[in-house]
Amino acid sequence: MVDEQALAGLKVLDVTHYIAGPFCTKLLADYGADVIKVEKPGKGDGVRRMGPFPGDIPDPEKSGLFLYLNTNKRGITLNLKTKTGVELFKNLVKESDILVENFSPRVMPSLGLDYQTLKKVNPRLVMTSISSFGQTGPYRDCRAAEITLFALSGRMYKTGDPDREPLKYALNVYQYYGGEVASLATLAAVMGRETTGDGEYIDLSILETILGDVENQITWWDFSKEKGVRLNAKNLPLYPWGAFPTKDGFVSIQGVGRGEAWIPRLFTMIGKPELMEDPRFSTPQSRMDNIDEFNALLYSWLADHTKQEIFDEADRVRYPVAPVYSTEELVKNPHYQERDYFVEIDHPRAGKLTYPGAPFKMSRAGWAIRRPAPRLGEHNREVYCELLGYSKDDLVTLRSLDVI
């Protein structure tokens, strides 16, 4: 890498845990920021106890989620429930451009580490608080898992089979999404500070990022009293839309978009271009009237071909269709391999493993792995001694007092 990374020089104090906060700071770290991750002495980030683990054997230094979310960060331990710990923390704030936290909203104020206090310590500080419901409001202190927020956003009601209960999205995708939105808002605030010299406080509610998700279309209620429905191929038959079974799995067909303009491509893809002239199928209404025959043609062709064959045929006619990939198919895929999307990272305890890599590629100064995820307290000496000027003896004392 000839250029320094894009965010080199940006100093981030990271007291986040689990997924949303750490993903926010991971993005900053992976593109060059110097991120110091603060963990509880002894226990560390709670996500260290979450799998996957190699061989399903729990080990706080080998959690796949922790290893992935905390690349490029230096790790220290600090007990914020002690007065000395809070003073040390403020010293670190003084040296930082950015502070990110994702505790429940009561926590930072109860520790005496609210923004108004920290602003006095460092007037240029950009502080980002990520939470489920935001720092204010009737739900502020409510408990939430990923599924809880998805439900309250209005999006879940519209997801799944119309004849069954609503369904959540994959894994923890909105924890990641909330973290990513926090990350971009934080960077913007840093940009703003370059002009004004002022710091900023960012209140990020993960629920609000889902509410504001354009796919959510809550606005249809305001526009036309449409409360939303769960759509799938069953109740929206006119344009093949969604997942369809094939010989060896499923493909996803993008139905909406160019609508009628795509129907000729569909007929060509299934080897029957002449159907464009067929009165049974040549207009939307006639297709609705003959929907069973139309579906029979489509489904039988799909069932006769593999995902890859369909993907290739679709490409020939420029019709958006893609295979439904499993994680194995992602890792082994020639396209992502040629792009070097997956990368191998070595970790002193977990060893060499393959990780997802750069979410985007810059032509210069881009993504790079400088160090793997930190072991608990790995950089205590580097940070407390070299950065803050404490001696090795001081560290011993601090450890004996349970401060670090």
Next chain:
Amino acid sequence: MHKKLPLSNVRVVEVADAWVGPVAGLLLADLGAEVIKVESPTRMDLCRGAGTPAWGTSEYPDGIPGERPWNRNSQFITANWGKYGVAIDLRIPKGLQVFKRLIKISDVFLSNFVTGVAEKLGISYEALAEVNSQIIYLSACTFGAIGPYAKRVGMGNTADAAAGLLGLRDYGDGDSTCVSYSTHTDEIGAATNAFAILAALYYRQKTGKGMYIDVSTVEASISHIGEAVMDYTMNHRIQRSLGNRAVSICPQGCYPCQGEDEWVTISISSDEEWQRFAKVMSSPTWARDERFVDVLGRLKNQDELDKLIGEWTTRHTKYDVMGLLQQEGIAAGAVLTNADVYSDLHIKERGFLETMDQPDAGRHTYPGRVWRLKEVGAPKRKPAPRFGEHNNYVLSQIIGLTSEEILELEREGIISSTPLLPSLHIE
């Protein structure tokens, strides 16, 4: 008096369609950037929609497309407020020249063409860097700019499949067909685009150098299911969907409530929470059953557990269940409809929804900004541009064309404020 928003000195030129590009432009506009959306007289952003699409007209006010439906579509408006809108035909040399004059005085170019199209139009990174060597040029598409699938077309639903997200979303029976489509990868791509541009702007501020950014929305999205990838690379285990369940949280699910199609989600993450949950249900005998006392037992007997919980929830409204459980510190969330969201007390008190006027669509209430910048505040947003609405303003005030030059472009159909094709994209 509002302070200036952070990106007030940044000008973005957006030549993008639908969501992945335009929502990135929206996020940047919400941060104060001057975003100029460039459509074409003969090709509008596809989200401006057709007058009467096959799936119904919910996205139009009162379901009425109206005389100028392209200015009244909520799907377009919610992805494009805060921007200036021009319509210039880049395929005509004079149009391309005007466009390049705009690029010369801009900071960012944001696009979501499939690989190869920008080159054909004469607006590749190389072409634009010639005009403005410091330009930050972002190109986003499903598969990215290089690799065997780079030229393959894709949109949100197909990226959803190609990124592994769709494969992790079914009822736990491996049947992908029963789930709704999702274009969540568009949102992930949009946020990633905005983040990338901000990182590039930060870099350019330090060094004076622009750059080219290649975004594959699939790659940006795989990054959001990292734990599943790690499970494969660590254990060669191919993770499948667990439906509404989770690996070590039990019970977790979506349960029926009083009324039609009414539901609540419940997530119990410890044995202590299980005890409190049992108390809320007035400790029915089955809740004290040995099989359910610890999480391993609950996981093993999950089907029966879900059935029993459902029998309890079905006697209550979704709000009651949520209230009772949250009082005991248990994560319960009512499954809200669009209508419920508009009347939700928390959302109201947060002031999250924003009422805005848009000349052709009228007054409506929309989701607001998805972050709070507390010090700088949140000035009211500009409405989404009507088609070609700011042709005159951008061409004369920003680019510096004379009124004669602008008239000539109009006469030749190189710019327009009405679509120059009689019929719209979709029937």
